[in-house]
Structures are given as structure tokens and as C-alpha cells.
Amino acid sequence: MEYGLFAIAMIGVLLAHLELTKWKERVRAQQKQIDELCRAIGREALTSDTVPDEVREKALRLKRAGREVEAVKVVRQSTGMDLLEAKNWVDGLS
Template identity: 30%
Template sequence: MDIAILFLTCLVIAGVMTVQTGLSRAERRAARIERKLDLVLGHLGLEEEIPRKDEIIGLVREGKQVQAVKLYRESTGADLLEAKQAVDRMV
């Protein structure tokens, strides 16, 4: 019985590690694709259309960086780091 429990525990741990590795691999690939797309847009002289961009820039000019990042996240669905970097680039 103890060997069966140990075996099942090892299988569960191996399965969790496999899922985590797959997700991080997919996330890294998506980030790489996004960087390439940003380079292509930059090369073509195109700019990503950001909803509520004027409001976000207004908040930054007022010194309300945190609110600007929050608004960026709400309007684009970006994560915190991506939103912070995007708002920093706007200034």
C-alpha cells in the first residue's frame, strides 16, 4: 500500500511539473512572437492602437503613474509588467 501511494505521488508531481513546463514554454513562445511583431510594426512605421491612450497620457502628465498603469491594464488586458513598460514608453 505504501509503495502504491509513493508511486501515485511521484506520478502527480511529474504531471504537475510537465504542465508547468508546457505553460512556461508556451508563454515564452508568445512573448517571442510579440517581440517580433513589435519589431515589424516599428519597421513599417506603424503604431499599435491603444484604447483610451489620451486618458492614459493625461494621467502620466498629471503624475498619476499608478492610475495610468491601472487604466492601461483595464483597457488592454495586459499584465502589470507589460502595462508598466508600455506606460513608460508613452512618456
């Protein structure tokens, strides 16, 4: 009996996770569309991947000091980028 309840609970958790993943992907796709529209109308500053100047400068200082992990963390906290996006952004700094 307990194993049956546990199995049902695990299936419920798995289904909830799959649904959440689907919604996250949907939101990501919508944000990408919004960003493209902002660029198309010349409002680059409104895109979700725009990093404020002070954050860019701080990330650049950290990168030059060899503290890239901290630079990525600063960018993620400021912009909400996911890990890969923030790392690629920091890697592109010069």
C-alpha cells in the same frame, strides 16, 4: 501507493507548467517580432503595446491623482500587457 500516485501527479503538473511557460515565451517572442515588423512598415497603431487614447488619458488622470496601481490595472486590462510592462508604461507617462 498513494504517495506514488501523488508524486506522479506532481511531476505531471510540473512538466505541464514547464511546457506552458515555454509556449508563453515563444508567443511573447513572436509578438515582439510582429511589433517590430509593424513599426518597420509604419503601422505603429497595430503593435500590441499601443494604448488607446482614452485609456492613456484615464491612466494619466489616475497617476496624477496618486492612484498608480489603478492606472496600471486599467492599462493591463485594455492592452494585455504583463504587470512589469504596464507599470513601466505608466511610470513613463507625463
